Each structure stands twice: as structure tokens, then as C-alpha cells.
Amino acid sequence: MRIFGAVLGSLFLLTGGTPAVAGPGWSPSPIAWTTCPDDPDSPDAPDGECGTLQVPLDWARPWGPSITLAVARHRATDPAHRLGVLLADAGGPGSSGAEFALSPSFFSPEVRARFDVVGFDLRGTGRSAFIRCDSTTAPPDDEPAGRAQFDALRSYSDEAVSACRARNLPVFDHADTAVNAQDMDAVRRALGEARISFHGISYGTLLGQQYAELHGDRVRAMVLDSSIDHSAGLERFLGDRAAAADELLRQFAAWCDRTTTCALHGRDVLAVWPQALAVADGLPAPHNWLRDRVFEDMYGPDWEDAAQAIADTLAGRPPMTAQFEYNYASIRLAVVCQDFDLRIRNFAQYTALHAEELRRGPLMRGSMLSHDEAMACLGVHGPPSNPPHRLSIPRAPRILLLNARYDPATPYAWALTIHHQAPANTTLLTYEGSGHGVYPRTACTRSAVDRYLLTLEPPRSDASCPA
Structure with missing residues (x-):
């Protein structure tokens, strides 16, 4: 983080x-x-x-x-x-x-x-x-739209987790x-x-x-x-964070309404937000990078940066996303996947869980944090060691x-x-x-x-x- x-x-x-x-x-x-x-x-x-x-x-x-x-x-x-x-x-x-x-x-x-x-x-x-995983293959979309895409994501995760484990044994x-x-x-x-x-x-x-x-x-x-x-549990792990992310977006919109330095001041933030997401959807990236950027800004919160990123995207000038040297994406496989029971059995269960994510967090399309963790754990088998x-x-x-x-x-x-x-x-x-x-x-x-x-x-x- x-x-x-x-x-x-x-x-x-x-x-x-x-x-x-x-x-x-x-x-x-x-x-x-x-x-x-x-x-x-x-x-x-x-x-x-x-x-x-x-x-x-x-x-x-x-x-x-x-x-x-x-x-x-x-x-x-x-x-x-x-x-x-x-x-x-x-x-x-x-x-x-x-x-x-x-x-x-x-x-x-x-x-x-x-x-x-x-x-x-x-x-x-x-x-x-x-612990460092070393994958040279780009992952499939972690929001699979059908059973075949889900199965492809599971196969990718199986291979990625197996390779990461082999590289980092015994720890x-x-x-x-x-x-x-x-x-x-x-x-x-x-x-x-x-x-x-x-x-x-x-x-x-x-x-x-x-x-x-x-x-x-x-x-x-x-x-x-x-x-x-x-x-x-799995449903609350996904749903509680999805609801929290949406509430933060509403806090951001309220801040922008009362702050003249906000790059979106005077506009209906909750109305233009889906438009900006749609623009970002059309750009080549494994995730909607704008949603990821705004979610990261919520940690501060850095509302000035969030507003500028949305405004730039709407104007056709999407900003670059900073990269951080940090092994969270690797170590979560050995930690988060063993501290929580994030085992999604099949596409039918995924469909129900993702629908609940979107129900509780429609504005932010769920929580990128919990969703990414759950999908990364697809390739981790057996019960969690620290249930x-x-x-x-x-x-x-x-x-x-x-x-x-x-x-x-x-x-x-x-x-x-x-x-x-x-x-x-x-x-x-x-x-x-x-x-x-x-x-x-x-x-x-x-x-x-x-x-x-x-x-x-x-x-x-x-x-x-x-x-």
C-alpha cells in the first residue's frame, strides 16, 4: 500500500x-x-x-x-x-x-x-x-465475463502460485x-x-x-x-470493502462540491465518474487504471490528485500511473491467502459473489483490493493454514x-x-x-x-x- x-x-x-x-x-x-x-x-x-x-x-x-x-x-x-x-x-x-x-x-x-x-x-x-514471484506472462482479466474466462484465470493462477511457491520455498x-x-x-x-x-x-x-x-x-x-x-468470511471480505470504497467516493464528491481548487468543482462528480471510467475502459491495461488510481488516492486521501486524474481522463489526457517497488503482489499469496478463506470454487460462486460486490459498491465496481486478493488466491488449494x-x-x-x-x-x-x-x-x-x-x-x-x-x-x- x-x-x-x-x-x-x-x-x-x-x-x-x-x-x-x-x-x-x-x-x-x-x-x-x-x-x-x-x-x-x-x-x-x-x-x-x-x-x-x-x-x-x-x-x-x-x-x-x-x-x-x-x-x-x-x-x-x-x-x-x-x-x-x-x-x-x-x-x-x-x-x-x-x-x-x-x-x-x-x-x-x-x-x-x-x-x-x-x-x-x-x-x-x-x-x-x-518472497518474489517472477511472472513474464500477463494475467487474464480478473473480472471474467463467462465460464471459459474464469477457467482460464484459474489455470493462470494455478501456474502462477505453483511457480511462486517453488521459487520461494521453504518460507x-x-x-x-x-x-x-x-x-x-x-x-x-x-x-x-x-x-x-x-x-x-x-x-x-x-x-x-x-x-x-x-x-x-x-x-x-x-x-x-x-x-x-x-x-x-469471503462475502463480507469482498462486500464490506466494496461498500467502504463507494462511501469514500461520495466523500470525495462532497469535498469537490465545497472546494474551489478541485479540478471538477462545479460539476456533478458522481455523474461524470462513470463517463471517466468508460474512457479508461477503452485504454489498453489489465485493470481499469483510473479506478485503481482513485482507490489509491483514497488512502491519503489525496482528493486533489483524484480530481485531476478524472478531469484529465475526461479531457483525453490520461495521466501515467506511478509504480512502486513493493512485493505485496507476491507475498499476499503466502499470507493473505492463508489468513483468509478466499477459495472460490467455481464460476457460479464467482458470479454470485461479484454480483454482491457490485450491489454494495456500484460506483467503484467493488473493491479493487479485496477483488484482486480473492482472484489471486484462485490458485491456492487446500484450507487456509491460519483460518x-x-x-x-x-x-x-x-x-x-x-x-x-x-x-x-x-x-x-x-x-x-x-x-x-x-x-x-x-x-x-x-x-x-x-x-x-x-x-x-x-x-x-x-x-x-x-x-x-x-x-x-x-x-x-x-x-x-x-x-
Whole structure:
């Protein structure tokens, strides 16, 4: 994902849906901290320390082969008043947790003063056995209009997933989020910490949720910003995001109506939008790139860019779409396809699901994010190694949930579902605006999170911050 890195095949023996936890026979070696590698885009080395940690490839067999995880740490700038470790993950999947921990501008100076901010590259990302698929064949249209097109897409996906898996073994089969939660506890143990705090964004919130389920008594504080709902079945996985994308488009239209700098100001945005989509449909591209561009703009949101892209398309000057170096398209096969049951059996089921997508999100034609993920998973067979389920965190402390009212990637409905599943130990802070990611939005959102992390005092009850 453009902002946070925008939104794995079993490491566990699953017994009743619960991953097997490594016994007391395995213990991590301390992390040897060294100077971080230079950033290729910067002449200066990052302000922090880097190291590696060996963990079992398969947590159910801790005596077997191991895998190396990249870890980074920015030490508390006020060590005399240090509160402990704050593990941070920016989500994706695909972003580098190690790089995120060294970001100088995300967390406030107060938080960086009191915590060692630590991040690690989850399996298949960054410097932790990076997963990369290498396909030279253009994929078929992922919105098949007939059974033959659906079968062609399934055949393509079968081959693509098989090739990607073969290229990235053994990590490809051992990279779901429940596995990463076990790795996170290994990081805690290697740091010598009895408890940790955690700040997860977007897909990183699933890592936090699963850690709280497995090791809730090891959590000091936890912030889940823009949450993934792990209990979502296939229909809700597609439909909730489709509805959220349409609501964001309505927010954009309202912004344009009241903003004179909008390139479409004075026009009926919801009326010209289908016209612009039709123009983009006629251009050679595997997707409707305009829909993709506007959807990406919803993350910010960057309404100025969305308006200009639509206006340019209507005027016959479609802009170029930026490309980002990011392995989300590869790693989602090993992660998202194993964390969710995105198995579409046949064309008849696809037809029903796609009709529901369009019913809930007719303006944006569904959610490009969920639709792409579900269609990419066509070639993944067998049940998910980390099956979706309701959140159960009885041993965890009070967790602070954050979500924007209008979020294209993690719908507000998902935050409400998570809150309702764990009402005794979650508090929900709603940002009454648009976009993906809440903490850095305003002084209100930042101060609520900082106060909670520093004092363990969440808002007294569910609260909101104005847009």
C-alpha cells in the first residue's frame, strides 16, 4: 500500500484452529546489534541499530531448520525514564518492520524518548527471506465475463502460485500471520523483555490481534490502527470493502462540491465518474487504471490528485500511473491467502459473489483490493493454514482501536466488529474523517495514542476525533 508500505502455509500444527506453541526446549540467542546498512536512497546511515534473529522455520518442530529475521531498534532517547520496548509494524503485507522502526517522523518525540522502538521484517519481507514471484506472462482479466474466462484465470493462477511457491520455498509454506506472531514473541524473548507494547497499522493489526490471542499476558499496551477483521468470511471480505470504497467516493464528491481548487468543482462528480471510467475502459491495461488510481488516492486521501486524474481522463489526457517497488503482489499469496478463506470454487460462486460486490459498491465496481486478493488466491488449494475466526483475547490488557469513519482498506465496520467481539478489553477511537491510518492525522488522534502508550490510560470510553 502506498502509505504504509499503500495493505503464511503453516508453521503450526493446527488443533481446533489453535497454533501449536513451541515448548520450553527452544530459546533465542541474544541479538547482536550493529550499525544499520546504509539506505541506498540516502548518504546517511539510519539512526538506529540492526541485527538478526534465528527462529525455527516450523514452530511445531523447533529443533528443525531455522530462518533468519532482520530486526532493527531505535533506543529510547531518555533512557533514564525508559518504559520498555514498543514493537511496531506498518502492515502491507510486504512492508519492512525494521525500516519502519527507524522512521524518525512517525512516532512523537515523547514516545521515542520513553521507548526502544523495535521492528522486524516479517517472513518474506525486507531482509527476512524476501518472497518474489517472477511472472513474464500477463494475467487474464480478473473480472471474467463467462465460464471459459474464469477457467482460464484459474489455470493462470494455478501456474502462477505453483511457480511462486517453488521459487520461494521453504518460507512460502511458513509465512502466515499466526507464524509471525510466534516470531514476534521470539523477538521479545531475545530482547529479554517480560512484556512489550505494540503499535500495528493496517495488516499489522492482525499481527497484534494474533499475538494478543497467543501471548496476551505478555502485552503491556497495544494500539491497533485501522484493523483487519480476521472473522470476515469471503462475502463480507469482498462486500464490506466494496461498500467502504463507494462511501469514500461520495466523500470525495462532497469535498469537490465545497472546494474551489478541485479540478471538477462545479460539476456533478458522481455523474461524470462513470463517463471517466468508460474512457479508461477503452485504454489498453489489465485493470481499469483510473479506478485503481482513485482507490489509491483514497488512502491519503489525496482528493486533489483524484480530481485531476478524472478531469484529465475526461479531457483525453490520461495521466501515467506511478509504480512502486513493493512485493505485496507476491507475498499476499503466502499470507493473505492463508489468513483468509478466499477459495472460490467455481464460476457460479464467482458470479454470485461479484454480483454482491457490485450491489454494495456500484460506483467503484467493488473493491479493487479485496477483488484482486480473492482472484489471486484462485490458485491456492487446500484450507487456509491460519483460518479466520472471532477474536478471543481474555488475557490481554485494554487495547486501543483506531479507525477512520471512512476507510477504503479497513472499513469502519471491521473495527466495530472487533470491538464487539472483545468489548471487555478494547476501546475504540473514531477519526471522523477519510483515509487509511489514524495516529498521525491530528493532535487529537496523536495525543490519545501517546497518552495511552505513556500512561496506560485509554480514553475513558469510546471517543472520537474530528476530521
